Amino acid sequence: MLEIRNLQANVEGKEILKGINLTVAAGEIHSIMGPNGSGKSTLAQVLAGRDTYEVTEGEILFEGKDLLELSPDERAGEGLFLAFQYPVEIPGVTTNYFLKAALNAVRKYRGEDELDAMDFLAHIKEKAELVDIPQDLLKRAINEGFSGGEKKRNEVFQMAVLEPKLSVLDETDSGLDIDALRIVANGVNQLRSPQRAGIVITHYQRLLDYIVPDFVHVLVDGRIVQSGDKDLALHLEDKGYGWIREDVPGGEPVAS
Amino acid sequence: MIEVKEQKQTYATRFERIEAGVVEGGSASLLAIRKAAFSRFTELGFPTTKHEEWQYTNIAPIAEAEFERMETDTASGSIDDIAPFNFGACAATLVFMNGKFAPHLSAVGNLHEGIRARSLADALSSDDPLITRHLARHAKFDEHAFTALNTAMMEDGAFVYIPPGVVVEQPIHLIYLTSSAQPGSYHPRNLFVLGSSSQATLVESYAGLEGTRYFSNPVTEIVTEAGAVLDHYKIVRESDEAFHVSTLQLHQHQGSNASSTTVSMNGRLVRNDIRTLLDGDGCDCTLNGVQVIDGTQHVDNHLVVDHAKPNCNSREFFKNVLNGKSRGVFSGRIMVREDAQKTDAKQTNQSLLLSEDAQVDSKPQLEILADDVKCTHGATIGQLDEDAVFYLQSRGLDFETARSLLVYAFAREVIDEVRIDGLRNQLDELLIARLPQGQLLRERL
Ligand SMILES: Nc1ncnc2c1ncn2[C@@H]1O[C@H](COP(=O)(O)OP(=O)(O)O)[C@@H](O)[C@H]1O
Ligand SMILES: [Mg+2]
Numbered sequence: 001m002l003e004i005r006n007l008q009a010n011v012e013g014k015e016i017l018k019g020i021n022l023t024v025a026a027g028e029i030h031s032i033m034g035p036n037g038s039g040k041s042t043l044a045q046v047l048a049g050r051d052t053y054e055v056t057e058g059e060i061l062f063e064g065k066d067l068l069e070l071s072p073d074e075r076a077g078e079g080l081f082l083a084f085q086y087p088v089e090i091p092g093v094t095t096n097y098f099l100k101a102a103l104n105a106v107r108k109y110r111g112e113d114e115l116d117a118m119d120f121l122a123h124i125k126e127k128a129e130l131v132d133i134p135q136d137l138l139k140r141a142i143n144e145g146f147s148g149g150e151k152k153r154n155e156v157f158q159m160a161v162l163e164p165k166l167s168v169l170d171e172t173d174s175g176l177d178i179d180a181l182r183i184v185a186n187g188v189n190q191l192r193s194p195q196r197a198g199i200v201i202t203h204y205q206r207l208l209d210y211i212v213p214d215f216v217h218v219l220v221d222g223r224i225v226q227s228g229d230k231d232l233a234l235h236l237e238d239k240g241y242g243w244i245r246e247d248v249p250g251g252e253p254v255a256s
Numbered sequence: 257m258i259e260v261k262e263q264k265q266t267y268a269t270r271f272e273r274i275e276a277g278v279v280e281g282g283s284a285s286l287l288a289i290r291k292a293a294f295s296r297f298t299e300l301g302f303p304t305t306k307h308e309e310w311q312y313t314n315i316a317p318i319a320e321a322e323f324e325r326m327e328t329d330t331a332s333g334s335i336d337d338i339a340p341f342n343f344g345a346c347a348a349t350l351v352f353m354n355g356k357f358a359p360h361l362s363a364v365g366n367l368h369e370g371i372r373a374r375s376l377a378d379a380l381s382s383d384d385p386l387i388t389r390h391l392a393r394h395a396k397f398d399e400h401a402f403t404a405l406n407t408a409m410m411e412d413g414a415f416v417y418i419p420p421g422v423v424v425e426q427p428i429h430l431i432y433l434t435s436s437a438q439p440g441s442y443h444p445r446n447l448f449v450l451g452s453s454s455q456a457t458l459v460e461s462y463a464g465l466e467g468t469r470y471f472s473n474p475v476t477e478i479v480t481e482a483g484a485v486l487d488h489y490k491i492v493r494e495s496d497e498a499f500h501v502s503t504l505q506l507h508q509h510q511g512s513n514a515s516s517t518t519v520s521m522n523g524r525l526v527r528n529d530i531r532t533l534l535d536g537d538g539c540d541c542t543l544n545g546v547q548v549i550d551g552t553q554h555v556d557n558h559l560v561v562d563h564a565k566p567n568c569n570s571r572e573f574f575k576n577v578l579n580g581k582s583r584g585v586f587s588g589r590i591m592v593r594e595d596a597q598k599t600d601a602k603q604t605n606q607s608l609l610l611s612e613d614a615q616v617d618s619k620p621q622l623e624i625l626a627d628d629v630k631c632t633h634g635a636t637i638g639q640l641d642e643d644a645v646f647y648l649q650s651r652g653l654d655f656e657t658a659r660s661l662l663v664y665a666f667a668r669e670v671i672d673e674v675r676i677d678g679l680r681n682q683l684d685e686l687l688i689a690r691l692p693q694g695q696l697l698r699e700r701l
Binding site: 051077090105 | 664
């Protein structure tokens, strides 16, 4: 589904991603872990098409299409979704309001019929129940005055509404208490299917108790330095990132 | 300069006609006021950008243009011409075609007894004592050439009186539509008197058919007697070639509550002087405004809130959206006189620049002579938040639609406050029509 080859990216002339290789197949969940500032969010934003990051090398194929050639909205249409680490507050635009426009834009792109007001309401009601997001939150301006947890829940809600093929969750667990974490994880798991895939960025192992990944990758200083199965996450939790050059059970050092 | 002199000559010739009684001029006392106003206009001349209050707004094209008095056939205009401006049931609708009252398009039928809503020309010829008492008594012309010119030249407009204690549920709507193919000028004059503890809503729509070229110079005086509640809206949707220079003067007495919203959408050059005199204890005044402009449009909102008495609150909230090479001006003067203790005045001006060539000047001025007051003002000028645009794009909205949605949200904040449902919907439509991807947005939402 997704193939990232030797991806290098700069911000303001500073090299952040230094050659990322990652392949995600349909049905898989990949987790990306790594210390603060290692480039996790940069990778997520580059995937979504943020133009403040300049891609200097490499390519990204999404279902065989050159993702870097597509605008952010086209990527959404193709089925990519990013749950932001820092969701943006947008005064004056309610979540419901903009999601209708977004869903219909995406449906149009996918060659599906646009939903009328009734069908849309039914659709979001179902999804809101899924992530247990209160209806009145959706009638407020997007993320404005939301608590950290409410913002994250809103991201997962939007994901559920837009039904992407590939979801990238950037630290969606930070700021959530354990109940909220369960709900969010449940929302993500509901979307799991053989046709869909996910990249879960986190730096706590605890989310991975609920969203069990097929693969775990460790990103340090703009490179994936270690890949393994879910046990790698447990090991990281124990030992931190200091051991990374050593051999670990279940881990395969990545050839540089 | 030569052109200006010639122009003054044109106006002088016109004024002679008024003096000679060729044009219905009203009572002797009004004629004296007209004379004073005209002589003041002659002294002042049209302001240049050297004048502090006209620093950012160059009205030379008005001074230089050969705008003759707009001639009109009283039967001109049709119901279809007026249709786009209607927004639902009104207590009275007074339509003016090319500045002149058009009875065949107006509806003043079902008014509560004692309410007067009629054309000014009509009121002038009948010597209404309220006219003598109020007309040209509130809008000062000694420092304002355009108000002076209006006072000297006024021929028609609306006169509305609400008796004490009467509550008029539905709005009273004034529609000024220019349809004349011949360029020209006119000077609408409106007087609106709300008796004590009365309540009313007044809407002024100013518009021109496509391609019309004219100079409209309206002056509206509104008096709110003690405890009256006024809701006022002014919508500027003049033609793209039109000049609109207006004055709104509110005179508020004790405990009265006035709110006025100015929406400027179309017109080549628009200048709105919006002034309120808080002349009684415990008044409330809210002045809102939004302008959404593009191309080479120029819109200047000039506000003066004069706190003359204690315990009054004033709120000013103006938003500018500027695209293309348009230029916006906001000037807000708050005066707090010695007497006006416990004044609470707040002014906010927010501008959104959508292009590099658009420009805005925001100028707050506070003159505070009382010591126990609360006065705040804040101005922000910015571009669209790129993070927000990207966020919306990442959800599937294309770049232009994402931008349009953000602009819409920004401007909606003022329109949301409109308390007449039909008018709010009309303004919403107008706003959407002015957005780059408005049509698409409307379909999607
Ligand atoms: N928009 C930006 N402008 C400047 N520096 C940035 C920007 N985004 C990220 N960086 C820098 O890039 C590096 C990686 O950041 P980020 O991708 O956010 O890391 P992570 O998500 O792994 O914590 C950091 O040094 C950060 O300061
Ligand atoms: Mg991050």
